[in-house]
Amino acid sequence: MEAFVNAAHAWLAALLGPQVDWKQVLLIGMSPVFLLAFMLEFAVEKRRGxxxxxxxxxxxxxxxxxxxxxxxxxxxxxxATGGVFALVYRHRLFDIPVNGWTVLPIFVLVEFCYYWFHRCSHRVRWWWAAHVPHHSGQTMNFTTAMRQSLLNAFVGTFVFYLPPVLLGVPPAVVMFMLAVDLSYQYFVHTECVGKLPAWYEYIFDTPSNHRVHHGRNPQYIDKNYGGVLIIFDRLFGTYEPEVAPVDYGIPRQIRSYNFLVLNCHEFVDMLRDVLAPGPWRDRLRHLWMPPDWNRPGHERASTWATDECSPAAKRQTRNIS
Structure with missing residues (x-):
C-alpha cells in the first residue's frame, strides 16, 4: 500500500509539480460523487413535485x-501559487506535526481562514468580483455549489490560507483540509433538506443556514459565512437563522447564462468605475470598498443589463448575501 501511495504521489508531482495541490486532487476526485448526489437530489425533488x-x-x-x-x-x-506556498513554508515559524492530536485544531484553523476569506469576498469589491458568480444563480440545488469563477486564480484569495503555512502546517495538509471543507459545503447547497436538529444547526453550517447566505432578502445579506462550522458567525455577529422564504440571487441581478458574462461582469464594471473620471484616490477605492460603495457624483458602471432588487432591499443591502 505504501508503495502505491508513493507511486501515486510521484505521478501527481510529475503532473502538477513538486507542490501537489491536494485541494484540486480531492475536489476532482469527488466530482463523480457530486454528480451522483445531484441526480439523487433531482429524483427526490421530482417525486415531491x-x-x-x-x-x-x-x-x-x-x-x-x-x-x-x-x-x-x-x-x-x-x-505560481504552489511556489508561493512553498516559499512561505520555507520560512515557517514552527514545525507543527500532523497527527491524531493536531488534525482537528488544524481543520478549525483552516475553517477560521475560510470564514475570513468568505467574509472579505463579500465586503471587498476586488474579491467580490471573483465571488459574485457563486451568488448570481436564482435557484438552489447541489450544482449551485459548482458556481465558481475562473478569476479566483487571479485575484489572490489564496493569501487567506498562508497563515497556517507560516505557522508550520505543511501546504499539502492545508490544501487537503480546505478540500474537505469545500467538499462538505457542496451538500449544503440544497432545498431538499429542511432544518436539522437544533444542536447541529447551532454548531455546523447546514442547508438551512446556507440558504440564508444565498438570499438577497434584506435580513439575509452578508450573513452565515461559515463553511463547515457556523460558530464563527455566531462569535462575530454574522449569523442569521432561516425564517422567511429565501429570494436567491444578488441585488443587481445579472440576467445572463453566458459563461464569460457570469465570470467577468462585476470585474469589468469595477474596472470601468476605477477608470471613470474623478480624483484618483476615490477611483482606487472602488477596488477595496464594499461592492455597493459609490463615490459622490459617479454613476456606477453597468456593462450588462441587470435587474435591481426591491427599494427596501437596496436601502439595506451591501450588495449580496
Missing part, C-alpha cells in the same frame, strides 16, 4: 463555471 425548480440553462452554467474553475485553479497552482 418540485422539479420545476431545476432550470436546465442555469444548471449548464453551473457546470461550466465549476469545470473552468477546476482547470484554472490547477494551472495557477503549477504556475
Amino acid at each position: 418540485r422539479a420545476d425548480k431545476f432550470h436546465l440553462k442555469e444548471i449548464a452554467a453551473n457546470l461550466a463555471l465549476g469545470g473552468s474553475y477546476q482547470i484554472m485553479e490547477a494551472l495557477a497552482w503549477v504556475a
Whole structure:
C-alpha cells in the first residue's frame, strides 16, 4: 500500500509539480460523487413535485463555471501559487506535526481562514468580483455549489490560507483540509433538506443556514459565512437563522447564462468605475470598498443589463448575501 501511495504521489508531482495541490486532487476526485448526489437530489425533488425548480440553462452554467474553475485553479497552482506556498513554508515559524492530536485544531484553523476569506469576498469589491458568480444563480440545488469563477486564480484569495503555512502546517495538509471543507459545503447547497436538529444547526453550517447566505432578502445579506462550522458567525455577529422564504440571487441581478458574462461582469464594471473620471484616490477605492460603495457624483458602471432588487432591499443591502 505504501508503495502505491508513493507511486501515486510521484505521478501527481510529475503532473502538477513538486507542490501537489491536494485541494484540486480531492475536489476532482469527488466530482463523480457530486454528480451522483445531484441526480439523487433531482429524483427526490421530482417525486415531491418540485422539479420545476431545476432550470436546465442555469444548471449548464453551473457546470461550466465549476469545470473552468477546476482547470484554472490547477494551472495557477503549477504556475505560481504552489511556489508561493512553498516559499512561505520555507520560512515557517514552527514545525507543527500532523497527527491524531493536531488534525482537528488544524481543520478549525483552516475553517477560521475560510470564514475570513468568505467574509472579505463579500465586503471587498476586488474579491467580490471573483465571488459574485457563486451568488448570481436564482435557484438552489447541489450544482449551485459548482458556481465558481475562473478569476479566483487571479485575484489572490489564496493569501487567506498562508497563515497556517507560516505557522508550520505543511501546504499539502492545508490544501487537503480546505478540500474537505469545500467538499462538505457542496451538500449544503440544497432545498431538499429542511432544518436539522437544533444542536447541529447551532454548531455546523447546514442547508438551512446556507440558504440564508444565498438570499438577497434584506435580513439575509452578508450573513452565515461559515463553511463547515457556523460558530464563527455566531462569535462575530454574522449569523442569521432561516425564517422567511429565501429570494436567491444578488441585488443587481445579472440576467445572463453566458459563461464569460457570469465570470467577468462585476470585474469589468469595477474596472470601468476605477477608470471613470474623478480624483484618483476615490477611483482606487472602488477596488477595496464594499461592492455597493459609490463615490459622490459617479454613476456606477453597468456593462450588462441587470435587474435591481426591491427599494427596501437596496436601502439595506451591501450588495449580496
